[in-house]
Amino acid sequence: MAELKYLCGFGNEFSSEDPRCPGSLPEGQNNPQACPYGLYAEQLSGSAFTCPRPANKRSWLYRILPSVKHQPFIPAACGDLTEKWDQVEPDPNHNMRWRPFAIPQSTEKIVDFVAGLHTICGAGDAKSRSGIGIHVYTCNTSMMNKCFNNSDGDFLIVPQQGELLITTEFGKLMVEPNEICVIQVHFLACVCIARTLFGPNLERLNCLHATGSTLRANGLANPRDFLCPVAWYENREVSAGYTVINKYQGKLFACQQDFSPFNVVAWHGNYTPYKYNLNNFMVINCVAFDHADPSIFTVLTAKSTRPGVAIADFVIFPPRWGVADHTFRPPYYHRNCMSEFMGLIKGHYEAKEEGFQPGGASLHSIMTPHGPDTECFEKNSVADLKPERVAEGTMAFMFESSFSMAVTKWGLETCQKLDKSYYQCWEHLRSHFNPNWKPPKH
Structure with a gap:
């Protein structure tokens, strides 16, 4: 052709x-x-006749x-x-x-x-x-x-x-x-x-x-x-x-x-x-400290009637440099007022390198806690924070929606692909609390 x-x-x-x-x-x-x-x-x-010209x-x-x-x-x-x-x-x-x-x-x-x-x-x-x-x-x-x-x-x-x-x-x-x-x-x-x-x-x-x-x-x-x-x-x-x-x-x-x-x-x-x-997405990222919101990776958005709230955002996590100082660099633990459906096109997603596979998917429902697995947390809490390539050879994506999504019978049962052990990736998180902790001397 x-x-x-x-x-x-x-x-x-x-x-x-x-x-x-x-x-x-x-x-x-x-x-x-x-x-x-x-x-x-x-x-x-694709729009009403009466829409403004732009x-x-x-x-x-x-x-x-x-x-x-x-x-x-x-x-x-x-x-x-x-x-x-x-x-x-x-x-x-x-x-x-x-x-x-x-x-x-x-x-x-x-x-x-x-x-x-x-x-x-x-x-x-x-x-x-x-x-x-x-x-x-x-x-x-x-x-x-x-x-x-x-x-x-x-x-x-x-x-x-x-x-x-x-x-x-x-x-x-x-x-x-x-x-x-x-x-x-x-x-x-x-x-x-x-x-x-x-x-x-x-x-x-x-x-x-x-x-x-x-x-x-x-x-x-x-x-x-x-x-x-x-x-x-x-x-x-x-x-x-x-x-x-x-x-x-x-x-x-x-x-x-x-x-x-x-x-x-x-x-x-x-x-x-x-x-x-x-590959043409030009990443904007954090260059000082802390972890930027994933909205900086939005490629497309479908607006709702509420300002600033999307029916769906299409977000990707492409290869990029990680340079933030004094920061836990992978995605932080959080609960969200949006539903997050993720898929992996290729490579290894940084927060869950083992169970999340190319061709697979995940759903984190509204206000359901989620975040890095145990191995990711332990490794990155003590990592030497040098500039490094993140997600090299990887492309993950997310549909983030303001709708509370219902899962179908096909998704839960018929497809027979649901990983019922998913919750276990957080089971071994342990307390690091130290009431006698003191800030390091500089």
Whole structure:
């Protein structure tokens, strides 16, 4: 396959046309009486029409056939994809950890991206467009004559093993481990794999923002490092039927049409799918003493109606230098008014080097105490505090949410990956209290 090309910049106004059809973008107006090449004009709106211009998200698509041309949707099997947050009783012992999730072997069962979606936890309601769902996908085959549309919100996809070739109406994206991809609400996507893959993803983010544009002029997630596809179309009839899977109000529905939906010859706008390489995140860190809040590692955020409180923040813990003096450098023990769902893409997470494995995950629920395991605490309490590389060869991530997340039956039982001994990593913490302690003389 030829090398894919991308457009650079977060939230920019772009225009793109397939080079096979030069001049396919109308000049001077969005919706002419007759579009070039006999195309149909179609607008895709990601915000209300009345939003102020800086906040308005929309794109115009110029396509061979409009997306309205399809048979009626009918209910489809949801498998382990769910929004039933009352499957199991609440449990305050929600420091949970999962071992790496199993990828289905091709000799056992053929599983594509949609069939391989399993809901681990979540909260909220798709009808009110306020909530979060965290899933894992494990699949071993590409989607053939099938695509997926999430009407409930944005999909943030984090591959952990193997590449994804994602075809969208705007063009193609190749997404590899250590990259992320956002397929926004209402976008059609066909996911093909070069190898087996795994990765949690986050849905129902009502609006995603790059934090680099709001926190600092330079650093963190720079807008220029976000890439969106260039226009690419296929004019293909599918006599056997092309299936469009639609996630709507927490359920799956399917419809049939006799042509490929990826027939957009040209487009322009600022509402597009995009990808981002986590290696491009410019870390801001502590250079004096104490331990900075993990919010300094936020790549994307989905705002809530409460100022300063997120529906979800996407946070990463990349390789960096640790230089703080007189400081316990790993994450401190804490309780949090947010839920913290963590995953490990590669390497060894500094606070729990043994039990937390690549392809695995953990959930620390609201106000549930957590922090470094015993070995990490003992070692770092007496460590020689020289400048050192932290998390070399490692990439961990976290979905931090203001929602109190419920764990599904699949996450607790069916997947059979829950590490029920997780709590034991703190069992051997011992008291170091010394009532006769005196400060050292300098």
